[in-house]
Amino acid sequence: MSSVMRSSWPLLLGILLLMVGNGMQGTLLGIRGGIEGIPTSQMSVVMAAYFGGFLLGSLVAPRMIQSVGHVRVFAALGSLISAVLVLYAVAPDWIFWSVMRFLIGFSFCGVYITAESWLNASATNKTRGQALAAYMIVQMLGIIIAQLLLNTGDPAGFLLFIIPSVLVSLSFTPILLSAQPAPAFETIKRMSFGRLYRASPLGCIGIFLMGGVFSAMFGMSSVWGSAKGLSVRDISIFVAAIYAGGLLLQFPIGWLSDRMDRRKLVLALSVIGTLVVVATVALQPGIMWLTVAGALIGGVANPVYGLLLAYTNDYLDQSDMAAASAGLLFINGLGSMAGPLITGWLMGLIGPDGFWVYMGVLMAALSVYAGWRMTRRAALPTADQGNYAVITPSATVLAVEAALDDAQSPDDAERPAAQG
Template identity: 70%
Template sequence: MLTVLRNSWPLLLGIMLLMVGNGMQGTLLGIRGNIEEINTFHMSVVMSAYFGGFLLGSRIAPELIRSVGHVRVFAALGSLISAVLILYAAAPHWIIWAMMRVVIGFSFCGVYITAESWLNAASSNETRGQAMSAYMIMQMIGIIAAQLLMNVGDPAGYLLFVIPSVLVSLAFTPILLAATPAPKFETTQRMSFRQLFDASPLGCVGIFLMGGVYSALFGMASVWGTRAGLSVSEISAFVAAIYVGGLLFQYPIGWVSDRMDRRVLILALSAAGAVAMAAVVLGNPSYAWLLAAAVIIGGIANPIYSLLLAYTNDFLDNSDMAAASAGLLFINGLGAISGPIVTGWLMDVTGDGGFFLYIGVLMAALAVYASWRMTRRPAPTVEQTGAFAVLSPTAGVLAVETALEAAQEDAQDVA
C-alpha cells in the first residue's frame, strides 16, 4: 500500500478533493433548499437529477474520452463542475437546480471515469488491487471531510458554495500535473440485461434496490435533517456517520464473506438494516440513536453493494467481468434515480420517518428476495468464489472492473 501511495498520491489527492466538493454540494443543497422554502418533493426531484445525469454520463462520457482524449474531457467537465457549484447560490429555484444537477452528475461521472483510467494506468499488475482499494478509501474520506467543512460558513450565504468550487478546481492540479501519461481508453463491451439476470438474479435485483438505498442516503439525508429540525452541525454529523460506518465495516464484512455463502450474509445484513430502520420509524429516537442508526445503515449498505457485485462475479467468466460491471452499474443507476423521488413522496405522506421507512422497506425486500433465491439454486463452494473487493457506489465502471479482477486474481493465488 505504501508503494501505491508513493506512486499515485497526486491522483489520490485529486480524487479526495473531488469527493469533498461532491459531498458538500449534496448536503448543502438539502439545507439551502429549506432556507429557500423549496418543498420536499421538489427537492427530491433536484436530488434525483444528479443520478439521472450520472447515468447519462456513464453512456456518453466514454465516447467523449475516446473521441477527444482524457485531458480535454477532464478539463472541460471540471470547469462545468466548478461553475455549477457557484451558480447554485445565484439561482435558488428547484427547476434550475435540477438542470444543474443533471449537468454536475454527468460531469462527475466523466471525471471519475477519467481519474480511474489514470489511476489504473499508474498501477502495475501487482498493485492494481491496492490502488483501487486506496481509491475507495479516499472517496469515503473525502465525503466525511466534506461534512466537517459544512460548519465553517452560513448555508444561507455564498461561502459554502465557493469552497467546493475551489476544491474541485484544485483537485485537477495534482491529477493533470502527475507524471502518468494519459492512458489508452477502450469502450467496454456490454452484456445484455437478460444475460446478466440469468447469471445472477439476486445480483441484479439487489443492485437495483441498493441504488435506491444509496441515493436516498446520499441525496435526501440533509433534506430529512432540515425537516426534522436538526442544526447544520447535527445534519453534517449524521451524514458523516453514514460514511464512517461504510468505511469501518467494509473490511471485516468482506473477510467474513470470503468464508461463507454470500447470500446468507446478504440476508442477515439486509434484515439487520430493516430492523434498525423500523426501530427509528416506530420509536422516538434521541439524536445519539440517530447517529448510531446512521453508522449502522452506512455500515450495512456499502458492504452489501460490494457483496452483490462479488456474488454476481462468482457466476461469471473473467472475460465477462467488464461487460457485467457496466450492466450492473447501469441497473444501480436506474434504482438511484427513483430513490430521492420516492423518499420525498413518502416524507410528504407519512412525515419525516418516510426517509427511514423507504430505506427499511428496500432492505426488507432484499432480505426476502435473498431468502427466496437461496431455495432456487445451491451456493458455489468457498473454493469456487472470488475474493471480496471493497467498492463504493460512487465508483465508476473501470474501478469496479479492476477491483473485481484483482480480487479474482488474489483468490486464485490463494487457491
Template identity: 60%
Template sequence: MIKVLSTSWPLLLGVMLLMVGNGIQGTLLGIRGAIEGFSTFEISLVMSAYFAGFLLGSQLAPSMIRKVGHVRVFAALGSLISAVLVVYPVAADWMVWTALRVLFGFCFSGIYITAESWLNNAATNETRGQALSAYMIVQMVGIIASQAILNVGDPSGFVLFVIPSVLVSLAFMPILLAPTPAPTFQTTKGLSFRELFRISPLGCVGMLLTGGVFSAMFGMAAVWGAMEGLSVRDISIFVGALYVGGLVLQYPIGWMSDRMDRRLLITGLSGIAAVTMLIAGLADLPFTAYLVAALLLGGITNPVYALLIAYTNDFLAQDDMAAASAGMIFLNGFGAIFGPIVTGWIMGQVGSGGFFLFISALFSLLTAYALWRMSRRAAPAGTAPSAFLVPTASPVAATAVIEKDR
C-alpha cells in the first residue's frame, strides 16, 4: 500500500477533493430545493438529471479523450463543474437546475474515466488491487467529510455552493501536476446486451434494480430529511451514515462471497434490506433508529452491487470481463435515471415514508428474482477468491464499447 501511495497520492488526493465537492452538492441541492419551494417531484427530476448526463458522458467522453487527450478533457470538464456549482444559487429554478445537473453528470463521467484510467495505467499487476482499494477508500472519505462541511454555512446562501466549487478547482492541481504520464486510451472487445443477459440474467436485472436503489438513496435522502423537518446537521449525519455503512461492510461481505454461493448472499442481504426499509417506511421511528437503517442500507447496497458483478464474472472468460462490466454498469446507470423520479412521485403521494418504501420494493423484487434464478441454474464451480470486485464509484470505470443488439 505504501508503494501505491508513493506513486499515486496526487491522483488520490485530487479524487478525494472531487468527491468532497460532489458530496456537498448532492445533499445541498435537496435541502436548498426545499427552501426554494420546489415540489418533491421537481426535486426528483433535478436529481435524476445527473444520471442522464452521466450516461451521456460515458458514451461521448471516450471519443473526446481519443481526439484531444486526457489532460485537455480533464481540464475542460473540471472548469465546467466549477462554473455549474456557482450558477445553482444564482438561477434557483428547478428547470435550470435540471439542465445544470445533466451537464454536471456529463462532466463527472469524463472526470472519472480520466482519473480511473490514469490510476490503472500507473499501477502494476501486483499493485492494481491495492490501488483500486485505496481509490475506493479516498472516495468514501471524501463524501463522508463533505457532509460535515455542510454545517459550516447557511444552505439558503452562497457559501456552501462556493466551497465545493473551490475544492473541485483545487482537485485538479495535484492530478494535472502529477509526474505520471497520461495513459493512452484504448478500447476493448465489445459485448451486446442480449449476450450479456444470456450470460447472467440475475446480473443484468440486479444492476437495473440496484441502479434505482443507488439513485433514490443518494439523490433523495436529503429530500426525505427536509420533509421530516430535520436540521442540516441531522441530514448530513443521515447521508454520511449511508456511506459509512458501505465502507464498513464492503470487505466482510466480499470475504464471505468468495466462500459460498454468491446468490445466497444476494438473496439474504436483499431480503434484510427489504424488511428494514419496509419498517422504516411504515413506522414512526426515532432519529437514532433511522441512522441504523441508513448504516444497514449503505452497508448492503454497495456490496450487493459488487456481488452482482462478481457473480456475472464467474461465467466469463478473462477477455470478456471488461466489456461485461461496462454493460452492467451502463444498465445500473440507466436504472438510476428513474430512481429519484419514482421516489419523488411516491413521496408526493404517501409522504416522506415513500423514500424507504420504494427502496423496499426494489429490494423485494431483487430477492424474488434471485430466488427464482437459483431454481433455474446451478452455482458456478471453482470460483476464485479474487473474483469478488470492489466497485468504483463511477459507472465508467470500464470504458469498453457495448455493441448494439443486432
C-alpha cells in the first residue's frame, strides 16, 4: 500500500478534495432548503437532479474524453463544479438549484471517470487492487470530512458554499501537475438488459433497489434532518455516521462474502437494514441512537451494493464484465433518480418518517426477492466465486470494472460463466 500511496498521492489528494466539496454541497443544500422554507417535494426534485445529471454524464463524458482528451475534460468540468457551488447561494430557488444540481451531477461523473482512468493506468497489475481500495477509502473519508466542515459557518450565509468551491478548485493542482500522462481511453459497450437479467436477476433487481436506498441516504438525509428539526451539528453527525459505517463494514463483510453463498449475506444484511428502520420509526430515538442507526444503514447499504456486483460477476465470462458493469450502473442510476422523488413524496404524505419508510420498504423488498431467488438457483460453490471488491455506489463504470476484474483469482481468467 505504501508504494501505491507514493505513486498515486497527487491523484488521491485531488479526489479527497473533490469528495469534500461534493459531500458538503449535498448536505448543505438540504439544510439551506429548510432555512429558505422550500417544501420537501421541491427539494426532492433538487436532489434527484444530481443523479439525473450523473446518469447522463456516464453516457456522454466518455465521448467527450475521446474527442478532446482527459486534461481538457477534467479542467472544464471541474471549473463548472467550482462555479456552481458558489452560484447555489446566489439564488436559493428550487428550480435554479435543480438545474445547478443536474450540471454538478453531470460534471462530477465526468471528473470521476477521468480520475479513475488515470488511476487505473498508473497502477500495475500487482498494485491495481490496492490503488482502487485506496481510492474508495479516500472517497468515503472525503464525505466524512465534509460533514465536519459544515460546522465551521452559518448555512444561511455564503461561507459554506465558498469553502467547497475553493477545495474543488485546489483539487485540480495535484492532479493536473502529476507526472502521470493521460492514458488512452476506450468507451465500454453495454450488454443488453435482457441478457444481463438472465445472467443475474438478483443482481439487476437488487442494484435497482439499492440505487434507491443510496440516493435517499446521499440526497435526502439533510432534507430529513431539517424537517425533523435537527441542528446543523446533529445533521452532520448523522450523515457522517452513514459513511463511516459503510467504510468500516465493507472489509469484514467482504471477507465473509468470499466464504459463503453471497445471497445469504445479501438476505441477512437487508433484513438487518429493515429491522433498523422499523426500530427507528417505532422508537423515535435521540441523536445518539440516530447516529447508530445511520451507521448501521450505511454499513448495510454500501457492502450490499458491492455484494450484488460481485454476485453478478460470478455468473459472467471475464470478457463480459465491462459491459455488464456498465449495464448494472445504468440500472443503479435509474433507481437513484427515483429515490429522492419517492422519498420526498412519502415525507409529504406521512412526515419525516417517510425517509426511513422508503429505505425500509426497499430493503424488505430486497430481502424477500433474495430469499425467493435462493429457491430458484442452486448456490455457486465458493471455489467458483470471484473475490469481493470494495466498491462505493458513487464509483463509475471504470472503477467498478477494474475492481471486479482485479478481484478475480488467477484461475478465474479461464473460468467459464456459471450456469443455472
